Amino acid sequence: MTAPGENLRINGDRLWDSIHEMAKIGPGVAGGSNRQTVTDEDGEGRKLFQSWCEDAGCTMGVDQMGTMFMRREGSDPDALPVYVGSHLDTQPTGGRYDGVLGVLAGLEIVRTLNDLNIKTKHPIVVTNWTNEEGARFAPPMLASGVFADVHTQDWAYAIEDADGKKFGDELERIGWRGDEEVGARKMKAFFELHIEQGPILEIENVDIGVVTHGQGLSWTQLTVLGKDSHTGSTPMPMRRNAGLGMARILDLVDEIAWSHKPDAVGAAGHIEVYPNSRNVIPGKVVFTVDFRSPNLAVIQDMEKRLAEGAKKICDDMGLSVEIEKIGGFDPVEFDETCVQAIRDAAERLGYSHRNIISGAGHDACWVNKVAPTAMVMCPCVGGLSHNEAEEISKEWSTAGAEVLFHAVVETAEIIG
Amino acid sequence: MTAPGENLRINGDRLWDSIHEMAKIGPGVAGGSNRQTVTDEDGEGRKLFQSWCEDAGCTMGVDQMGTMFMRREGSDPDALPVYVGSHLDTQPTGGRYDGVLGVLAGLEIVRTLNDLNIKTKHPIVVTNWTNEEGARFAPPMLASGVFADVHTQDWAYAIEDADGKKFGDELERIGWRGDEEVGARKMKAFFELHIEQGPILEIENVDIGVVTHGQGLSWTQLTVLGKDSHTGSTPMPMRRNAGLGMARILDLVDEIAWSHKPDAVGAAGHIEVYPNSRNVIPGKVVFTVDFRSPNLAVIQDMEKRLAEGAKKICDDMGLSVEIEKIGGFDPVEFDETCVQAIRDAAERLGYSHRNIISGAGHDACWVNKVAPTAMVMCPCVGGLSHNEAEEISKEWSTAGAEVLFHAVVETAEIIG
Numbered sequence: 001m002t003a004p005g006e007n008l009r010i011n012g013d014r015l016w017d018s019i020h021e022m023a024k025i026g027p028g029v030a031g032g033s034n035r036q037t038v039t040d041e042d043g044e045g046r047k048l049f050q051s052w053c054e055d056a057g058c059t060m061g062v063d064q065m066g067t068m069f070m071r072r073e074g075s076d077p078d079a080l081p082v083y084v085g086s087h088l089d090t091q092p093t094g095g096r097y098d099g100v101l102g103v104l105a106g107l108e109i110v111r112t113l114n115d116l117n118i119k120t121k122h123p124i125v126v127t128n129w130t131n132e133e134g135a136r137f138a139p140p141m142l143a144s145g146v147f148a149d150v151h152t153q154d155w156a157y158a159i160e161d162a163d164g165k166k167f168g169d170e171l172e173r174i175g176w177r178g179d180e181e182v183g184a185r186k187m188k189a190f191f192e193l194h195i196e197q198g199p200i201l202e203i204e205n206v207d208i209g210v211v212t213h214g215q216g217l218s219w220t221q222l223t224v225l226g227k228d229s230h231t232g233s234t235p236m237p238m239r240r241n242a243g244l245g246m247a248r249i250l251d252l253v254d255e256i257a258w259s260h261k262p263d264a265v266g267a268a269g270h271i272e273v274y275p276n277s278r279n280v281i282p283g284k285v286v287f288t289v290d291f292r293s294p295n296l297a298v299i300q301d302m303e304k305r306l307a308e309g310a311k312k313i314c315d316d317m318g319l320s321v322e323i324e325k326i327g328g329f330d331p332v333e334f335d336e337t338c339v340q341a342i343r344d345a346a347e348r349l350g351y352s353h354r355n356i357i358s359g360a361g362h363d364a365c366w367v368n369k370v371a372p373t374a375m376v377m378c379p380c381v382g383g384l385s386h387n388e389a390e391e392i393s394k395e396w397s398t399a400g401a402e403v404l405f406h407a408v409v410e411t412a413e414i415i416g
Numbered sequence: 417m418t419a420p421g422e423n424l425r426i427n428g429d430r431l432w433d434s435i436h437e438m439a440k441i442g443p444g445v446a447g448g449s450n451r452q453t454v455t456d457e458d459g460e461g462r463k464l465f466q467s468w469c470e471d472a473g474c475t476m477g478v479d480q481m482g483t484m485f486m487r488r489e490g491s492d493p494d495a496l497p498v499y500v501g502s503h504l505d506t507q508p509t510g511g512r513y514d515g516v517l518g519v520l521a522g523l524e525i526v527r528t529l530n531d532l533n534i535k536t537k538h539p540i541v542v543t544n545w546t547n548e549e550g551a552r553f554a555p556p557m558l559a560s561g562v563f564a565d566v567h568t569q570d571w572a573y574a575i576e577d578a579d580g581k582k583f584g585d586e587l588e589r590i591g592w593r594g595d596e597e598v599g600a601r602k603m604k605a606f607f608e609l610h611i612e613q614g615p616i617l618e619i620e621n622v623d624i625g626v627v628t629h630g631q632g633l634s635w636t637q638l639t640v641l642g643k644d645s646h647t648g649s650t651p652m653p654m655r656r657n658a659g660l661g662m663a664r665i666l667d668l669v670d671e672i673a674w675s676h677k678p679d680a681v682g683a684a685g686h687i688e689v690y691p692n693s694r695n696v697i698p699g700k701v702v703f704t705v706d707f708r709s710p711n712l713a714v715i716q717d718m719e720k721r722l723a724e725g726a727k728k729i730c731d732d733m734g735l736s737v738e739i740e741k742i743g744g745f746d747p748v749e750f751d752e753t754c755v756q757a758i759r760d761a762a763e764r765l766g767y768s769h770r771n772i773i774s775g776a777g778h779d780a781c782w783v784n785k786v787a788p789t790a791m792v793m794c795p796c797v798g799g800l801s802h803n804e805a806e807e808i809s810k811e812w813s814t815a816g817a818e819v820l821f822h823a824v825v826e827t828a829e830i831i832g
Contacts, residue, residue: 198649215648219694229799231683231706232631232775233614236673238799241683247666254660257652267647267657270694271687278635278686278704279776280802288694290647359648360695383645383654386696 003410006348008116010405012398015108019397022048022088022104023096032388033096037089037131037142038066038167043174045088049103049128056110058126062178064153065143066130066171069185072110074123075415080188082120082412083371084109084404085127087363091135095195095390097380097397102193103128105401109408120412122188129363130171137167139327144363147183148370187371189338189411192364193404194375195392199383200356207399208346209356209377212339214365215265215292216299216331222249222310223322228275228283243273243282245319252309253289256302263357264293266302294331294357332358332365338374338407345406351399360385376403419826422764424532426821428814431524435813438464438504438520439512448804449512453505453547453558454482454583459590461504465519465544472526474542478594480569481559482546482587485601488526490539491831496604498536498828499787500525500820501543503779507551511611511806513796513813518609519544521817525824536828538604545779546587553583555743560779563599564786603787605754605827608780609820610791611808615799616772623815624762625772625793628755630748630781631681631708632715638665638726639738644691644699659689659698661735668725669705672718679773680709682718710747710773748774748781754790754823761822767815776801792819 025048026041028034035041046068050060053070061069071081086102106126113120129147134140137159145151157168171177196202201209226240250268257266267290274284291302307323314321346353356377358365364375378400381391441464442457444450451457462484466476469486477485487497502518522542529536545563550556553575561567573584587593612618617625642656666684673682683706690700707718723739730737762769772793774781780791794816797807 196649197646198651199645199654200649200651203654217648229615230613230776230801231681231685232633232708232777233612233616234681234775234799235614235616236677236681238615238619239681239683241670243684243687244666244670247663250660250663251667254657261652265647265650265652265655267655267697268659269647269689269696269698270692271659271689271698272692273685273687276686276688279706280685281683282685282687290695292648359650360646361648383650385646 003344003348004406004414010108010112010398010401012394012401014111015104015401016394016397018052018104018107019096019100022100026090028093028388030388032390033090033094034092035088035090036092036136037133038170038174040174042089043176046128046176049088052107053126056107056114058110061180062176063180063182064178065146065156065182066176066178067143067147068128070126072113072124074120074412076121079122080186081123081125082408083125083127083187083190084408085129086192086194087129087132089131089133091133091386093388095385095387097195097390097392098197098385099132101195101397101400105193105404108401109405112405113409119415120409121415122412124408124412132363136161141361141363141366144366148366149183150366153182190364190367190371190373191338191404191408192362192375193400194362194377195380195385196377197360197380197383197385201377201379202381202383204354206354207351208353208403210339210343210346210353211358211375211377212334212355213294214332214358214362215294216296217328217361218291218299218303218325219327220289220303220306221324221326222287222289224285224314225320226283229281231279231281234281239281240318241281242285242319245314245317246271246285246287248313249310252313253306256305257291260293260298260302264298264302265359266291288326292359296331329361329365332368334368334374335372338372341407341410342374342376342403345403345410349402349406351403376400419760419764420822420830424822426524426528426814426817428810428817430527431520431817432810432813434468434520434523435512435516438516442506444509444804446804448806449506449510450508451504451506452508452552453549454586454590456590458505459592462544462592465504468523469542472523472530474526477596478592479596479598480594481562481572481598482592482594483559483563484544486542488529488540490536490828492537495538496602497539497541498824499541499543499603499606500824501545502608502610503545503548505547505549507549507802509804511801511803513611513806513808514613514801515548517611517813517816521609521820524817525821528821535831536825537831538828540824540828548779552577557777557779557782560782564782565599566782569598606780606783606787606789607754607820607824608778608791609816610778610793611796611801612793613776613796613799613801617793617795618797618799620770622770623767624769624819626755626759626762626769627774627791627793628750628771629710630774630778631710632712632747633744633777634707634715634719634741635743636705636719636722637740637742638703638705640701640730641736642699645697647695647697650697655697656734657697658701658735661730661733662687662701662703664729665726668729669722672721673707676709676714676718680714680718682707704742708775712747745777745781748784750784750790751788754788757823757826758790758792758819761819761826765818765822767819792816
């Protein structure tokens with residue numbers, strides 16, 4: 001492969017303008033975006049993206065999950081395309097950058113190649129994966145999951161939103177169900193640029209995260225059962241306080257995660273207390289423990305210790321506990337060649353960089369199952385995401401897109 | 417005072433029938449009652465009680481808080497009346513016995529005295545205190561609180577329910593705002609029979625609780641502030657997990673309560689986690705700690721240790737905490753003579769008994785500030801109350817009412 005010269009740069013202002021042009025569609029209430037998957041707003045966003053791609057001379061394919069593939073031809077008709085992209089859908093109170101940066105940075109790569117009249121041997125395909133967020137139709141990363149054969153298409157079509165509407169029907173309704181068989185495309189590689197959604201790069205003042213792994217995830221739902229009784233008239237020895245059981249299990253979760261430092265993490269984000277009245281000892285608490293690690297054996301160890309430890313805590317307190325694994329995915333190890341292409345690009349362009357593990361799930365995590373894949377991350381302010389106040393700087397966006405650009409065009413091979 | 421003979425008994429079947437007749441008004445959805453204060457159902461219940469009192473030859477007084485006073489005359493026009501009663505209002509999903517037992521046992525005392533043609537020197541006044549529950553208009557024990565000068569009447573009238581309706585307006589609307597000045601009545605004594613609302617008597621198989629004290633109460637609301645961030649992409653050392661801070665404070669609350677065994681208790685019943693999403697580390701948790709003890713110094717010690725301990729826990733974790741006392745009342749020590757009258761009655765009637773501390777608040781706790789007061793408790797199944805499944809046996813109800821009867825008529829002094 002021929003590496004592009006360090007003087008090859010994208011147009012950071014144009015990328016920045018396009019991001020904020022897209023944010024006008026499905027505006028949030030607080031400066032962010034509400035462009036949830038397969039809504040009318042998503043349809044409008046797709047149309048804008050399509051028009052930009054057509055302006056850039058690309059052709060479009062759409063598969064039966066609605067994923068959009070905008071293709072810039074290569075010189076070799078038999079060469080597998082290099083894919084680049086992310087997602088245009090947002091959380092209901094989402095930010096302007098989560099997903100959007102990765103898709104529009106792909107568009108900016110094509111625009112820059114056009115400006116400079118650069119040809120590549122391999123086609124470049126800019127991709128907008130349908131329903132990455134999973135906010136309206138769970139789970140997240142739905143279309144890339146079907147693409148990678150993690151889910152079946154029939155199952156995905158049947159998923160209902162809170163109003164009982166089916167994903168497949170809504171995709172049809174907004175006019176973006178394509179004919180193309182999902183997963184039929186073969187890729188030379190897939191690259192995704194994404195904001196970090198964590199605090200590390202900003203705190204360490206590093207421009208570029210070279211994503212080597214994706215955290216594996218395990219979601220365990222625990223239901224601690226005691227007896228709801230009056231806070232005044234129930235003596236301490238007669239209490240079966242499910243709230244206190246939950247509290248002790250949360251401390252255990254923390255201890256388990258720390259025992260696998262530095263990469264493992266653990267916490268409970270969702271906690272429901274019943275009946276949740278000031279003068280009633282909780283008879284039931286339902287909560288979800290989120291464990292993550294780039295190492296599958298570590299995740300399995302954390303799950304095991306949680307189950308055993310929670311049972312012991314509850315036994316000792318006269319409580320019972322029901323434990324159910326309600327979600328998860330295995331850790332991801334990204335393709336070494338693709339990862340090195342990103343690291344080399346950052347180095348060549350003079351950006352500071354460090355290896356990083358993606359804590360969140362991304363389309364790249366599923367695509368990695370069927371194609372050589374890697375990710376670039378740029379910092380985001382305060383690590384904040386899934387929030388209308390999500391913010392990045394134009395400099396960060398430009399740096400991330402330039403590293404993506406170099407990795408993609410090196411992989412796609414510049415001609416002449 | 418002349419004690420009644422042990423052969424003097426009330427009519428337990430009649431009392432039981434009246435309780436279940438009253439339960440037909442404002443029936444709950446699951447066998448209990450929904451007769452919330454100053455609703456139409458409360459008005460209907462009052463009318464039924466009034467008709468029973470008139471049938472029993474009593475006269476009625478109603479004060480400006482709507483509290484009903486049904487009077488059976490004594491032989492001495494100058495003798496202070498002996499008061500007996502509780503409340504007829506219920507929780508929205510309340511039981512049939514909480515409060516109702518105490519009022520209708522008072523009625524049964526009058527009926528039995530009539531049956532046996534017994535005269536007392538002191539009048540006997542059966543009382544139905546308005547809004548003991550506080551479910552619709554907080555705080556609980558509202559009318560008895562105004563009676564005992566804990567609250568002003570103007571303040572009470574201005575309290576709004578969830579629909580913005582004022583207590584005073586609703587009392588007027590249902591036609592039960594009387595003319596009588598609140599608190600003007602002087603009492604020789606006040607006696608209240610109530611179900612335990614706790615598990616002790618049933619577990620120990622004891623018929624009668626002789627209530628010596630009411631627990632003092634302290635409600636402290638804690639707001640633990642951290643930073644909400646992604647559960648996957650925030651490394652352990654960078655987390656400020658308000659949920660974990662809450663968990664450690666709950667363990668401290670338990671430790672503090674146990675350190676003052678056997679009478680002190682402590683727990684958190686109400687816990688709200690923000691944003692309460694599975695993949696977001698809680699940035700804020702608001703919860704209320706309920707401490708109780710019959711000893712004021714113990715309550716003060718528990719509050720102090722909670723405030724200091726919570727601050728230290730949060731400091732160590734990079735969290736902040738806001739601490740606000742949002743409610744409470746001082747411990748109650750009931751009148752020694754009245755308490756002894758109850759103990760003597762149980763002894764005389766051959767019922768097993770033990771001293772007990774009331775964990776919940778009752779009208780008697782406020783009335784105790786302005787008159788010699790005591791309480792009788794009978795067991796309830798599983799300690800369950802504020803629940804439609806609240807249950808007692810006819811035997812328990814009869815025993816409680818008989819002890820109440822003996823204490824009241826001994827205090828009212830039988831003539832001839």
